[in-house]
Structure formats: structure tokens, C-alpha cells
């Protein structure tokens with residue numbers, strides 16, 4: 001593929017802790033990934049994005065980075081990561097690493113030095129340390145809310161408070177400080193020098209803060225979300241990415257609802273692509289999905305950036321579970337225990353959604369386990385939960401562990417080949433996952449795995465221009481990519497079809513496309 005490979009790539013997301021365990025300690029690792037690279041090559045993806053593999057106390061699943069230039073010993077070594085990048089490349093798979101610029105771990109040397117130093121010291125300038133409000137500084141410095149719930153300020157014994165938009169173990173860096181900016185340019189070079197094809201940029205819309213850390217006020221620019229001064233940072237990152245041959249790629253995690261504000265990050269001298277969370281959050285409803293597709297394409301066109309199509313990731317409720325619920329949207333705010341779901345319905349829709357997202361123009365992101373149709377694990381024993389989102393909600397939010405359960409590879413009982421027989425994986429796997437293993441799905445043409453393999457392969461032929469087909473009945477999404485048509489039936493009635501079928505998400509009935517089914521036709 002050309003240097004612009006990222007424009008229509010299929011990118012597979014590996015959550016290293018839960019992909020495959022190479023050394024039998026119950027935790028996934030780089031050796032496990034290396035052993036399964038042919039699985040990913042056969043799936044047909046172009047690149048692998050790895051969630052953070054750096055040394056970390058794992059207060060937030062590795063998004064609390066203690067050393068940006070190393071590998072967490074539980075996962076392996078730096079040499080192994082280099083070998084992994086090389087092995088993957090031999091199979092035609094590019095590697096994307098996850099960069100976490102908004103915050104560091106509280107065990108990062110910079111933060112340890114800041115804690116050891118006095119208020120007002122240069123060490124503390126790398127973070128946001130402040131005096132509190134109230135008579136004795138006993139109130140936090142402002143009214144902001146943590147992304148994980150609760151107060152984003154923690155007070156130290158010396159009376160000062162420090163800012164952490166996420167967990168207390170993730171202190172926010174001060175992006176107004178030149179050393180913070182310089183350090184990240186070096187981190188980019190570190191991984192680009194080791195062959196990374198690009199970076200996924202964590203919480204990319206949150207780095208810069210209002211200089212006064214002012215309260216959130218309606219009608220005023222937000223003090224820390226999507227500030228205008230972020231763009232100069234990403235321009236400097238792009239210059240580094242472009243200085244490599246082939247140029248490296250910047251992929252943003254940007255939760256900004258306004259499509260035009262979102263697209264500003266994708267101007268030609270900023271990031272290459274960013275995750276389309278608008279599409280991911282939409283309900284299983286033809287009008288809502290169509291609107292999202294239109295808004296997405298309209299916002300991306302003027303900046304010349306490709307759209308991305310994402311159904312799930314390590315933060316989001318698994319697709320088959322979400323689509324089987326009464327409310328099929330995704331929203332962090334409404335996550336709760338005990339939401340009923342119909343998994344058969346959800347699976348049927350997830351299959352149709354897979355073909356929809358694979359047929360749309362742009363890049364596709366696929367989170368590990370989606371190709372197996374794994375459901376969210378909603379009955380994890382409470383004492384196994386690890387996610388700070390759960391704990392900081394006071395226990396009302398189930399958290400994100402349910403989409404991070406280790407993959408089932410083979411066999412009929414846990415650990416399903418994820419780790420050595422008899423060893424408990426770091427999160428328990430359900431007892432009924434035997435039909436979902438790679439081994440069980442491998443030879444089955446009706447499996448989710450077969451659909452993804454076939455879809456990713458056939459998708460390469462869908463490079464023609466996108467256009468909605470006129471006269472689609474209500475509840476049907478109908479568009480063409482060149483001479484291939486994609487129809488998705490979200491209405492209650494079966495849809496008459498004509499043409500040669502390339503791929504369907506479920507069998508047709510009497511030549512008609514049933515409800516919650518997608519088809520590619522020529």
C-alpha cells in the first residue's frame with residue numbers, strides 16, 4: 001500500500017493485557033502477541049494499534065505511564081517490542097503505539113521529584129499545583145470535574161493541590177511548559193526510530209488548560225476541552241512525523257461533539273485521522289446513523305482527511321451487548337449494572353453494523369474480540385474489578401473491565417488457551433465462551449470471525465466513490481461504493497434485492513434482506 005495507507009486501512013486494536021499470554025502468568029504480554037501475529041495477518045488487517053505497553057503501576061490499565069521509553073516488565077522488554085514491530089512488519093502489519101500526553105503516572109520520575117520539591121519549585125511547574133480556595137485552602141482550586149467522576153484535585157500534606165483530570169494516580173502535565181513539549185517530541189522520535197508507523201494520541205483534546213484554571217462558565221471557551229492553543233502542539237508533532245520516511249501517522253482520540261471543531265484537528269498540517277466517536281455513540285437507527293455518516297463526511301471533506309469508522313474500543317460497551325439493549329446508544333453517563341440485553345438480537349445487529357462500517361469510505365478500527373462477537377462481561381465478581389471509573393463513581397458505574405476480559409482462543413473452558421491450562425486469567429472469563437473461541441469459529445463460515453475475515457478482504461474492492469442511493473425505503477441505509485452497493489435493513493420489513501451478492505451478514509429469506517441484516521451487492 002502507498003504512503004497514504006492510513007486513508008482506508010483496517011486497524012486492529014490490541015489490548016496487550018488481554019490478547020494472549022506468552023509466559024503463563026495469567027496476564028497477556030508481547031510474547032503472546034508475537035505468537036499470534038499470523039492470526040492478525042490472516043484476518044487481513046493493515047496495522048495494529050497497541051494500548052500502552054509502558055512501565056506502569058496499572059492504576060488505569062497502563063494509561064498511567066511511569067516511563068515512556070520502556071516496556072512494562074509484565075508485558076516484556078523493549079527488545080521484545082522492537083522484535084514485535086519487526087516481526088509484524090515482515091507480515092505486512094504496521095505498528096501504532098499509544099502516546100499518553102495529558103498525564104503521567106504518579107510514579108513517573110517527574111512527579112516524584114515534584115512531590116519531593118517545595119511549593120513553587122521548578123519541579124512542580126511541570127504539573128498543575130495550586131493553593132486551595134477557602135479560608136485554609138481546604139477547598140479545591142476550581143469547580144472542574146474529573147473525567148472519571150469526582151474531584152480532579154488531590155491535596156498534599158503540605159497543603160497544595162494537584163490537578164488530575166482522570167484518577168489521582170494520573171497527574172496532568174502542564175502543557176504551557178516548554179520542557180513538557182520538548183519531552184513529547186523526543187518520545188515521538190523514540191518510537192518512530194524503532195519503526196512505529198504512527199501513534200494513537202490519548203485524550204488528545206484535553207492537554208492545554210486555561211492559564212488561570214478558571215471555573216467552567218457557559219458561553220465561555222471551555223477551560224480544558226478543545227482549546228484553540230492545542231493546534232500548535234499537533235502542528236509540531238506533524239513536523240516530526242513528516243520528517244520520517246515513510247511519514248509517520250498521528251491518530252487522535254478526540255471527544256469533541258461539534259463535527260467542524262473536530263475536523264480542525266485533521267487539517268493538512270495536524271493529525272492524519274481521529275476516532276469517529278459520533279458514529280460509535282449512535283443508536284441502531286437508520287436516520288441517526290445516516291445523519292452521523294453525512295455529518296462526518298461533510299466535516300472531513302474540506303480538510304481532506306479520511307473519516308474513521310469505529311464501533312468499539314477498550315472504553316466502550318461491547319457491540320453485541322449494546323445493540324441488544326433497548327437503548328442502543330453508547331453513553332458513559334448512563335452505564336449501569338443490570339441493563340437487560342438480548343444477545344441474539346445484538347449479535348445480528350453487530351454483524352450488520354460490521355458490514356456497514358467496513359463499507360463506508362475511510363479507515364476502519366476493530367477492537368480485539370469484536371471479530372469474535374464477544375459480549376460485554378457484565379457479571380464479573382465485584383472483587384475482580386480494576387477500573388478506576390467504577391471506583392470513582394462510588395460503585396454505580398460498572399466500569400470498563402467487562403470489555404477487557406481476556407480473549408478465548410481454544411478449548412471448552414477457561415482459560416480457553418489465553419494462558420496455560422489451570423491458570424486463572426487476570427480477569428475471569430465466562431463459562432459459556434466455548435463457541436466463541438477462535439478455534440471454534442475457524443472452520444465455521446457462519447461465524448463472526450468468518451464475516452470479519454471475508455469483510456476485511458472484500459472491503460479492498462470497495463474503493464469507489466460513495467453516494468447514497470435514491471429511493472431507499474424508510475429504515476434502510478442504501479449507498480454505493482463505485483459499482484458495489486451496500487444495503488442495511490433496519491426497518492421491520494424484508495427488503496427485495498437484485499444483483500450479485502458479495503457478502504451478507506445473515507442468510508436472505510426468499511431472496512429478500514431480513515430486518516437487521518446488511519448486504520454488499522454488485
Ligand code: GLC
Nearest residue numbers: 060063100166202203314315
Ligand atoms: C483515554 C483512554 C482511556 C483512559 C483515559 C485516560 O480515554 O482510552 O482508557 O482511561 O484516556 O488516559
Ligand code: CA
Nearest residue numbers: 023025027029
Ligand atoms: Ca504473561
